[in-house]
Amino acid sequence: MALRRIALGIVALVAALSIAYAVALRVPSPVSLNYVEGFAQIDAQRVAAGSALYRNPASPPWTLHVYTPLYTFAVAAITSDFGSYAPGRLLSLGALLATALLMGASGARRAGWVAWIIAGLYLSQPLLTQWGAVVRPDNLAVFFSAVGVVCVERLSGLRGLLLAAVFFLLALATKQSVGLGLLAAILFLLLQAPRRALVLVALVAVGALSTTLALEALSGNWFIFHTWTANLAPFSLEKSLHLGGIFLREHVPLVAAAFAVLIACGLQRRLSIHALWFAGAAVSTVASGRIGADTNYFLESLAAAGFLLANEWPVLRERFRARAPGWLETALLTVAIAMALFQARTLHANYAWIEGAETRFLEARDRMREKPGAILSDDAGLLVSLDRPLVYRPFAMTQLVYAGDFDPTQLVQMLESGEFAFVVFEAVPGRGPSPARYTAEMRAALARNYRSEGRYRTFANFEVYAPRRPGSLDPTL
Numbered sequence: 001m002a003l004r005r006i007a008l009g010i011v012a013l014v015a016a017l018s019i020a021y022a023v024a025l026r027v028p029s030p031v032s033l034n035y036v037e038g039f040a041q042i043d044a045q046r047v048a049a050g051s052a053l054y055r056n057p058a059s060p061p062w063t064l065h066v067y068t069p070l071y072t073f074a075v076a077a078i079t080s081d082f083g084s085y086a087p088g089r090l091l092s093l094g095a096l097l098a099t100a101l102l103m104g105a106s107g108a109r110r111a112g113w114v115a116w117i118i119a120g121l122y123l124s125q126p127l128l129t130q131w132g133a134v135v136r137p138d139n140l141a142v143f144f145s146a147v148g149v150v151c152v153e154r155l156s157g158l159r160g161l162l163l164a165a166v167f168f169l170l171a172l173a174t175k176q177s178v179g180l181g182l183l184a185a186i187l188f189l190l191l192q193a194p195r196r197a198l199v200l201v202a203l204v205a206v207g208a209l210s211t212t213l214a215l216e217a218l219s220g221n222w223f224i225f226h227t228w229t230a231n232l233a234p235f236s237l238e239k240s241l242h243l244g245g246i247f248l249r250e251h252v253p254l255v256a257a258a259f260a261v262l263i264a265c266g267l268q269r270r271l272s273i274h275a276l277w278f279a280g281a282a283v284s285t286v287a288s289g290r291i292g293a294d295t296n297y298f299l300e301s302l303a304a305a306g307f308l309l310a311n312e313w314p315v316l317r318e319r320f321r322a323r324a325p326g327w328l329e330t331a332l333l334t335v336a337i338a339m340a341l342f343q344a345r346t347l348h349a350n351y352a353w354i355e356g357a358e359t360r361f362l363e364a365r366d367r368m369r370e371k372p373g374a375i376l377s378d379d380a381g382l383l384v385s386l387d388r389p390l391v392y393r394p395f396a397m398t399q400l401v402y403a404g405d406f407d408p409t410q411l412v413q414m415l416e417s418g419e420f421a422f423v424v425f426e427a428v429p430g431r432g433p434s435p436a437r438y439t440a441e442m443r444a445a446l447a448r449n450y451r452s453e454g455r456y457r458t459f460a461n462f463e464v465y466a467p468r469r470p471g472s473l474d475p476t477l
Contacts, residue, residue, distance in 0.1 A: 003330070003333050003334075004113060004329075004333060006333075006337065007117060007333040007336045007337050007340075008113060008116065008117065008120075010336075010337055010340045010341065011117055011120035011121055011124075011336055011337075011340045012120050013340075013344075014120070014124045014340040014341075014343050014344045014347070015100075015119075015120040015121075015123040015124050017124075017344065017347055018123055018124040018128075018129060018132075018343070018347060019093070019097065019123065021129075021347060021348075021350075021351045022093055022129070022132050022133040022351075023093070023133070025351045025354050025355070026089060026132075026133040026134070026351065026354065027085075027086050027089045027090060027093070027133050028084075028086060029085070029354050029357075029358060030083075030085075030358060030361065030362065030381070030385055031354065031357050031358050031361045031381055031458045031459075032085075032379060032380060032381030032384070032458065032459070033085075033134050033354075033459060034130075034134060034136075034294070034459055035378070035395070035426070035459070035460070036136060037085070037134050037135045037136060037380075037381070038379065038380025038381040038382075038383065038384055039063070039380045039390075039393055039396075040067075040072070040075075040088070040135045040136060040137075041075075041085055041088060041135050041380070041381075041384050042380055042383060042384060042390050043063075043065050043072050044072050044075035044076045044079055044088060044135070045076070045079065045384075047072055047073060047076035048076040048077075048079050052219065052220075053065050053069055053072060053073075053219075054069075054215070054219035054220075054222040054223045054225075054226045054227075055219070055220070055222055056220070056222060057222075057226075057397065057400065057406065058406065058407070060391060060392075060410075061389065061390045061391055061392070061393075062391065062392045062393065062397050062406070062411065063390055063392070063393040063396065063397065064226050064230050064393060064396040064397065064400070065226050065227075066226060066227060066230060066231055066396060067137050067174075067175050067176065067227065068137075068172060068173050068174060068175060068176045068227055069173065069215070070137070070140075070170065070173040070174040071088075071091070071136075071137035071140050071141070071174045071175070072137070074091060074140075075087055075088040075091060075135065078091070083384060083385060083387065085135050085384075088134075088135035089133040089134060089135055090133070091140065092132065092133055092134055092135065092136060092138075092139040092140065093132055093133040093139075095139040095140040095142070095143040096123070096128060096132050096133075096139045096143075097123070098143050099122075099139070099142060099143045099146055099303055100119045100120075100122050100123045100306075101119065102143070102146055102147065102150060103115065103118065103119040103122060103146070103303075103306050103307055103310045104116040104118070104119035104120075104310060106150050106153075106154070106307065106310065106311060107119075107307070107309075107310030107311040107313070110311060110312075110313075110314050111310055111311065111312075111313040111314055114309075114310070114313045114332065115310040115311070115313075117332070117333075117336050118306055118309045118310040118313075119306065119310060120340075121254065121306075121336060121339055121340065122254075122302070122303070122306040124339075124340065124343040124344075124347070125250075125251060125254065125302060125343075126250040126251065126343070126346070126350065127247065127250065127251065127295060127298060127299065127302055128299075128302070129347070129350040129351070130295070130350070131295070131296050131299060136296065137174045137175040138175060138178070138296050138299045138300075139299070140174050140175075141171045141172075141174035141175035141178035142171075142178060142299055142300050142303045144167045144168070144170040144171035144174060144178075145167070145168065145171040145178050145179075145180070145181035145182070145300065145303075146181065146303060146307060147167040148164045148165075148167035148168040148171065148181050148182065148185060149164075149181045149184060149185060149273055149274070149277055149307065151163045151164035151167060152164045152185040152188060152189065152200070152273060153188075153273050153274075153311075158199070161196060161199050161200050161203060162203065164185060164200060165200060165203035165204050165207060166207075168181065168182040168185070168204055169204060169207045169208060169211070172208060173211060176227055176228075177287070178300055180277060180280045180281045180284055180300055180304070181277055181300075181304075182204060183280055184273055184274075184276035184277035184280055185200060185273060186200060186201060187276050187280075188271065188272075188273040188276055191271055192271060212224070229405075230396065230399070230400060230405070232403075233290050233291045233292055233399060234290070234291050235289045235290050235291070236289045236290075236291065237286075237289055238289070239288070239289045239291075239293070240285075240286050240287075240288050240289025241289075243288045243289075243293070243294070243295055243297070243298075244285060244286075244288065244298075246295060247285070247295055247298045251302065253335055253338075253339055254302070254305055254306070254309070254339075255305055257305075257309055257332075257335075258278055258304075258305035258306075258308050258309055260316055261275070261308055261309055261312050261313060261315060261316050262275050262278060262279060262308065264312075264315045264316040265312055265315050268315055268318075270312070270315055272308070272311070272312050272315075274304070274307045274308040274311045274312055275308055275312060277304040277307065277308070278301070278304040278305055278307075278308040280304075281300045281301040281303075281304040282301050282304075284297075284300070284301070285297055285298055285301050291399070291436065292395060292396075292399070292436075313332075316328065317329070353459075357457065357458040357459070360456045360457060360458065361381070361385075361456060361458050363456070364382075364454070364456040364462075364464065365382060365385050365386060367454075368382065368386065368421070368422055368464070369386060371421045371422070371466075372421065373419075373420065373421030373422075374388065374389065374391050374419065374420055374421060375388050375391075375420060375421055375422045375423075375424065376391060376392055376394075376415075376420045376422070376423045376424070377394075377422070377423070377424040377425075378394050378395075378424060378425045378426040378433075378437060378462065379424050379426070379458070379462050380393075381458070382424060391411075391420075392411055394425070394437035394438060395436060395437045398436065398437050398438060398439060398442075399436075401439055402439075408439060408441065408442065411442065412441050412442055412445050415442060415445035415446055415449060415450070416445045416448070416449055417449075418449050418450070418467035418468070420450075420467070421466070421467075422453070422464055422465065422466055423446055423450055423464075423465040423466075424462050424463070424464050424465075425437065425438065425462065425463055425465075426460045426461065426462055426463075427461060427462075427463050428461065429455060429461055429463065432446075432447070432463075433446065433463075446465060449467060449468055450465035450466060450467055450468060451465060451466065451467075451468045452464070452465055453465060453466045
């Protein structure tokens with residue numbers, strides 16, 4: 001009992017510290033915390049200003065919105081200061097907290113205190129220190145999916161199916177790839193009550209089709225292009241294995257425990273929606289090999305692992321009770337304390353880079369502020385902070401060029417004539433811009449007409465180039 005209290009206290013403290021660090025350092029930071037965040041912020045600002053989210057990308061600004069719209073609309077609705085990431089980050093962090101609370105509450109009936117241990121550990125996982133408070137739709141979509149899963153498991157009758165369908169549709173409307181909870185629910189119901197499965201499929205199908213047709217019509221037939229056609233990208237198994245290795249190295253205890261519970265459910269032939277969700281989400285992480293993907297592809301798997309442990313831990317406990325009574329609980333508490341203490345030890349390191357990055361970013365920004373004009377930038381945070389318009393979204397649009405869906409001639413001409421006050425690109429110092437974000441013609445025009453003005457580092461290394469003509473800024477940027 002004493003060990004249990006100690007574990008609960010330590011886990012709760014570290015979870016609270018993790019949230020406190022996010023609120024204190026990530027939420028107010030003027031720096032874009034990853035490549036996509038600045039572009040997501042600009043999209044929300046465009047919506048708040050009354051611009052269309054899905055439009056023909058063939059005319060300036062050359063950009064895409066690759067997600068379904070709910071999160072972006074929500075951020076736009078609560079955004080008052082167009083230079084602040086805080087509203088979108090707080091919305092994502094709130095969704096993460098709500099997911100953890102649902103995880104603990106949903107499992108407490110069967111697993112008791114174990115469910116709250118798992119929920120606390122979930123909040124301090126390394127993946128969530130990176131993706132917890134960020135202007136991205138992932139956390140909100142995962143929360144909606146989790147609510148749908150719990151509704152299917154806990155509620156009976158048509159009301160339960162209606163609520164589940166609503167939340168699964170909200171998940172898909174937030175991020176179209178977060179659909180593994182829905183798939184798990186359909187499989188669960190097919191094995192348990194096939195008629196209910198058909199009702200759920202019908203409800204979601206009608207809702208999804210109606211929403212898609214409405215958005216397609218309202219966008220002038222560009223919604224599907226942005227959210228589906230433009231998302232079809234090349235796949236690399238090597239990249240998938242690389243990102244999977246990173247995720248597993250940082251989350252071994254939680255993932256190993258989830259697989260142990262999954263196996264126990266299989267051995268005892270227990271039909272569990274949480275086991276189905278985790279199994280499907282784990283397999284789906286292979287999609288992280290898609291070009292442009294990152295470790296955020298593991299967020300749904302991490303949440304599914306947490307819900308499986310919080311709800312089905314008793315299955316594993318029953319499996320071992322006769323052979324080693326009390327051993328499993330002691331092992332869980334010991335591992336939980338070790339995990340929490342390790343996360344506490346690394347917590348500051350996970351956030352410490354932000355303060356130094358802010359100083360470098362603001363110095364670079366202030367130097368660029370002196371020169372008016374459009375900026376072509378991989379660091380969209382510069383555009384947010386300087387209130388400069390987005391002209392071209394490098395990665396997304398360049399992939400369209402490679403797919404034959406966009407003609408970059410006008411952009412290349414702008415580079416040839418030195419029309420951009422600055423070109424800021426992410427690169428290993430001295431290697432130039434990435435072919436994934438700038439075509440050979442763009443890179444050649446940049447090399448001919450621009451010169452290096454300096455560099456700075458935030459979440460990545462950025463090179464700053466300016467036109468090769470008198471009046472350029474001092475290269476001490």
